[in-house]
Amino acid sequence: MKIGARETERRMERITSAVKAAGVKLTIQRLEIFRELAASADHPSAEAVFEALHARMPTVSLDTVYRTLWLLTDLGLVHTLGPRHESVRFDPKLERHHHFVCLRCGLVRDFESAELDALRVPASAARFGRVEATHVEVRGVCSGCARKQGRKSGGRNDKEPKGGKGSNEHE
Amino acid sequence: MKIGARETERRMERITSAVKAAGVKLTIQRLEIFRELAASADHPSAEAVFEALHARMPTVSLDTVYRTLWLLTDLGLVHTLGPRHESVRFDPKLERHHHFVCLRCGLVRDFESAELDALRVPASAARFGRVEATHVEVRGVCSGCARKQGRKSGGRNDKEPKGGKGSNEHE
DNA sequence: CTCCTACCTGCGAATCATTCGCAAGTAGGT
DNA sequence: ACCTACTTGCGAATGATTCGCAGGTAGGAG
Ligand SMILES: [Mn+2]
Ligand SMILES: [Mn+2]
Ligand SMILES: [Zn+2]
Ligand SMILES: [Zn+2]
Numbered sequence: 001m002k003i004g005a006r007e008t009e010r011r012m013e014r015i016t017s018a019v020k021a022a023g024v025k026l027t028i029q030r031l032e033i034f035r036e037l038a039a040s041a042d043h044p045s046a047e048a049v050f051e052a053l054h055a056r057m058p059t060v061s062l063d064t065v066y067r068t069l070w071l072l073t074d075l076g077l078v079h080t081l082g083p084r085h086e087s088v089r090f091d092p093k094l095e096r097h098h099h100f101v102c103l104r105c106g107l108v109r110d111f112e113s114a115e116l117d118a119l120r121v122p123a124s125a126a127r128f129g130r131v132e133a134t135h136v137e138v139r140g141v142c143s144g145c146a147r148k149q150g151r152k153s154g155g156r157n158d159k160e161p162k163g164g165k166g167s168n169e170h171e
Numbered sequence: 172m173k174i175g176a177r178e179t180e181r182r183m184e185r186i187t188s189a190v191k192a193a194g195v196k197l198t199i200q201r202l203e204i205f206r207e208l209a210a211s212a213d214h215p216s217a218e219a220v221f222e223a224l225h226a227r228m229p230t231v232s233l234d235t236v237y238r239t240l241w242l243l244t245d246l247g248l249v250h251t252l253g254p255r256h257e258s259v260r261f262d263p264k265l266e267r268h269h270h271f272v273c274l275r276c277g278l279v280r281d282f283e284s285a286e287l288d289a290l291r292v293p294a295s296a297a298r299f300g301r302v303e304a305t306h307v308e309v310r311g312v313c314s315g316c317a318r319k320q321g322r323k324s325g326g327r328n329d330k331e332p333k334g335g336k337g338s339n340e341h342e
Numbered sequence: 343c344t345c346c347t348a349c350c351t352g353c354g355a356a357t358c359a360t361t362c363g364c365a366a367g368t369a370g371g372t
Numbered sequence: 373a374c375c376t377a378c379t380t381g382c383g384a385a386t387g388a389t390t391c392g393c394a395g396g397t398a399g400g401a402g
Contacts, residue, residue, distance in 0.1 A: 011263055025369050025378060043260040043270075043279040047359080061381045066360065069261050081260040081270070081279060082253040082308070087388055089214040089252040090240050092182055099214075099252070100299040108214040108252060111295040121309055122284040128271040129313035136307050137253070138292055142300035196349060196398050217389085232352045237389065258359055344402090351396070362385065369378080 001042040011038035015077050022075055029060045033068045043081055082137070098135060102142035111138075172213040182209035186248050193246055200231045204239040214252055253308070269306060273313035282309075 002008070015034045020026065036049050044052070050065045072078045086106070093110060096117055100109045113136075121131050173179070186205045191197065207220050215223070221236045243249045257277070264281060267288055271280045284307075292302050 014265075027369070027379065029380075037261060037263050040263065041281070043262050045258040045260050045359090047258060049261075059381080062359095063361080063382080064380060067379085073261070077263075077265070079262045079265070081262060082306075087216040087218060089216050090208060090220075090244070091214050091250045091252060092208050092211065092248075094185075094248070094250070098296065100296045100302075102300060103303065107299075109299045110212065111293065111299070113293040113295055115293060116290070119287070119290075122282065122286060124282040124284060125269065125271045125309040128278075128280045128282070129273060129311050129315075129317055131271075131309055131311040132274065133311075134307060134309045135253075136305060138296045138302055138305045140300050140302040140304075144300075146300055198350065198398070200351075230352080234353080234390080235351060238350085346401085347397100347399105349396105349398080351394105353393095354391100356391065357389080359388090360386080362383100364382095365380100367378105367380070368376100371376100372374085 002039045003041045008035075008039040015072065018075055018077055019071075024071065029057065029064050030068050030071075032057055032060070033065055034072075037069070037072070037078065098137065100138045100140065100142075102145055103139055104141050104145035107142045107144065109142075173210045174212045179206075179210040186243065189246055189248055190242075195242065200228065200235050201239050201242075203228055203231070204236055205243075208240070208243070208249065269308065271309045271311065271313075273316055274310055275312050275316035278313045278315065280313075 012034060015038060016026065016031075019030070019034075024030075032053055033049060036053050037044070040049075042048075046062065046066045046069055049069065050060070050062045053060055053065065069078065073080060089108060095112075097110045097112050098116060100111055101107070116136050119134065121134055125131065183205060186209060187197065187202075190201070190205075195201075203224055204220060207224050208215070211220075213219075217233065217237045217240055220240065221231070221233045224231055224236065240249065244251060260279060266283075268281045268283050269287060271282055272278070287307050290305065292305055296302065
């Protein structure tokens with residue numbers, strides 16, 4: 001699904017200038033990947049971008065698509081759907097509640113809010129289908145991570161080191 | 172991180188009775204996995220549950236932990252953090268917006284809402300750290316999936332068949 | 343209480359998405 | 373036109389999750 005040419009153009013402009021400003025080389029594959037992504041409204045996966053591109057450019061590799069998408073993500077030019085954690089996380093609390101998610105370490109904490117629960121689903125969302133639930137995700141940096149801050153730059157790999165799976169047991 | 176014994180007990184009760192009602196065998200490993208999960212407040216991964224359990228029960232396999240957690244999920248006794256899609260999805264729209272996510276096929280659509288944007292972050296969430304953004308996810312079944320409905324039961328594998336990566340191109 | 347059997351479990355191999363390592367290719371400054 | 377650091381395309385490596393299968397057991401029948 002594609003968006004209007006006007007908006008696509010605006011995005012391409014923003015992306016190319018930002019990428020150029022970052023001192024990154026503008027290769028044909030990058031330009032095409034930008035174009036493909038800038039025109040889409042369906043939040044494509046790397047694979048989807050790759051497939052779409054493959055018709056026009058049979059030589060691009062899936063790996064390059066991944067590298068380019070992460071490049072854009074690191075530059076803040078695209079977002080990913082929901083902060084990705086390394087693996088699925090399970091929640092035994094069935095009562096209606098919401099989450100605070102630490103972008104650094106993946107810590108997740110519950111919180112309740114009568115105000116949020118009272119919210120009505122906007123018609124702009126309801127038009128897409130039958131709504132079953134709404135969930136608010138507050139993203140930020142947990143106090144634990146804020147303390148031991150500073151170090152690294154800000155790229156995508158600034159997560160807690162791979163070590164013990166039992167990390168994010170802050171607090 | 173564990174929650175109070177009172178609440179843990181309540182959850183164990185709910186889980187065991189529901190599982191029994193579903194005509195599923197209550198094995199020791201299942202009971203222990205239930206116990207471990209019911210007591211946790213940190214949204215553990217299967218691996219985390221496995222690790223924690225490994226101390227008490229050195230013989231349980233990670234695979235059984237996975238199978239049990241998905242069993243609970245299918246019975247609606249636990250939830251997973253954010254509807255899992257098969258892979259990362261990228262979003263080129265930087266303007267503040269929210270998402271409607273189809274639980275069946277993974278379709279994701281943008282929607283805006285002044286009302287939602289106006290929301291203040293509740294203190295109950297802000298206490299966990301520095302908030303950077305809040306995002307509302309409305310989950311439901313898209314009109315496309317609603318149309319071709321009925322068929323299958325309701326388990327975790329009722330997603331669109333694996334086929335072409337370019338699915339969820341509904342509408 | 344014992345017996346049976348459909349349902350479980352532990353394992354090692356198989357999948358899948360994503361990432362690495364490296365040799366060959368090229369954007370872009372000089 | 374010429375360098376060379378940054379990029380690519382691959383095929384192999386990873387890491388999370390799932391499968392296939394052979395042996396084990398919950399729990400209902402007798
Ligand atoms: Mn929760
Ligand atoms: Mn979006
Ligand atoms: Zn953190
Ligand atoms: Zn759908």
